[in-house]
Amino acid sequence: MKITNDTPAEYSISEIFMPDIVHARFCVFDMEGTGMDTVNDRIIQIGAVIVENGKINPSRKFESLVNPGITVPPQIERFTGIKNERLLDAPGFGAVYERFRQFIGDDKTILIAHCGFEYDFSLLQQECKRAGLEYFVNPKLDTKVMFANLYPERKETFSTDFLLLYYRIQSDDVTRHTAAGDSILTGRILENILNDYKILGISHFKLVGSRRILKFIPQVLK
Template identity: 30%
Template sequence: MNFLKKILFLKYKNNPYFHRFYTPIQNKPLEELTFCSFDLETTGLDMKKDEIISIGAIKIKNLKIDIGSKFYKVVKPSKIIKKESILIHGITMSDIEKAPPPEKVIPQFLEYIKGSILIGYFINFDISILSRYSQQLFGLPVLNPYIDIRDIYLSKLQKEYIPVEKRKEKTLEELAQEYKIPVEKRHDAFYDSLITALIFIAMVKKDKPTVEKIVKKVT
């Protein structure tokens, strides 16, 4: 565990919810670790103001998708969602009206990810928003280590000595295409998390040492 993480844990270890939502990640081979790929759909892209409207996740155990671990919840925001947003994710006001509020869903999800290394695409955005809710409800941020599959891809390009000016940012679809993973649906929190999980597994198969190095760095 790096110095900054130690400081963070010292800050929050006496929080009454610390042990409910967090357990240390042991130094183990990749095959023995639990990863959790997750994605949020939100009312917009402002990390400080916009709200979660759905959470999707799937766990990876023994470097295989754990189908039985699927997590998907629609979350009721405090404000009416924009029509443009509905066109992207397909979640309607009818879906929202029937959905539970954040205070019901967020603790379920924090318990679900306990003991997992989180994986995502542009994951800093999702972690920031989820941490905002966790701070508001329980007084502590998301403490799980996390990895962005974009960083794994960047490490791959660096190993191949591809010049910085030629390194193009890839969309999730483009990454999936490169690793021969079909994409049938997008902007659905669960399916995006599933695609991300499949890309991660493919990355491990192609370059396990790089992934091991990144995992070791975040844990």
Template identity: 30%
Template sequence: MRRVSGNRINLDTPHLAEPALFARDEGSANDFEGDVWRREYVVVDLETTGLGADSQMTEIGAVRLKNGEIVDTFTTLVNPQMQIPPQITALTGITDLMVADAPHPDEAIRQFLHFAQLESSILIAHNASFDCGFLTRAATAANVEWPCPSVVDTLALARALLPRPLVSNHRLGTLMRHFKISNDCAHRALADATATAQVFAGLVAELRKLGGTDFADLKELPCFDNISRSRTDRL
């Protein structure tokens, strides 16, 4: 497990139309009480042995967003208790040798939940039902209570704010190209979680272009959900 604390990364990038969005608004607290960036988010991405219900996690990566900045990160390899298929190793670069001494899934989910503090944070993921399906199943297997956080799905958010033909599809890589986001370690969990955080920042800028400024506007969109422990069938 690797965690980096206190390393703030501002999400403002030159190509985005409203760079002021990515820092705390000026003025009194009442001026921005409902602003999206007043909330604390944890953006998560998983690497897994496959897509099916019998697949297991091989890596968890997450970043914490506060006031529009990445303020903390978390990453751990996970021993999936099974062999990683060759095609998955070719995609992610994660090998059986790399995960041989990695935490058991039970320990990995405990580490992630300790970092995420989802009782007070909003969870963000791209195609969130996939990641939350694996996470809730891991929590159940570890006999750990899943906190049932509010969840923002950047896939659904992109579909709402960037309809075709503005983008050809809503895959993470396509959205990264749209927002001119680079990722030298695609298909590694922490790198993809960081990219998802940057995509979320770009989508919030799009929301502001449409007149949305606060968390209530975000909650009106179909990207907002609450995924319970029982919804592991959404893999």
């Protein structure tokens, strides 16, 4: 896999091949952090679900708060609903990461997040580096890239909200902007994308030429 940050607004990705994607096992995850700086900010919550054979496994869910060791800014408290007081007794990153590894189960499971190549994977890798822990060797994907590869003619920014509307996915039964809630929604998005792959008769994920992806640029939180 090759990723190049072309501009602040877009990146290019190429050289990915994953066989039999429609029957693969995925760990769909989401993280909340103290901010958008993947080098200096910290993880405060991890949520995940397992997708197997194109469907969310309702019995396989992961959720944990993470004590970041730093103060969560007020705007992040308001956005996520996660207050500093709730994190005081939460486990540190190392303990949560070990539980998360056990939840994933093996190094063949595909790790996938929405905007993962822009935020989640970099933030997670930096946390591992800071804690002296081995970063995942699992294959990695992004629902945004999967959708863009299916529909190269579309030029929108494929935000979570865009894909929820595009696929008419129910979202009022989960809490948004929490890692647990957003991982479920990303899992539902992945279910629909994988169904599109089946309908189109595509069994492998293959990206040889470079694909440009518009980044999601969040509004400034106040």
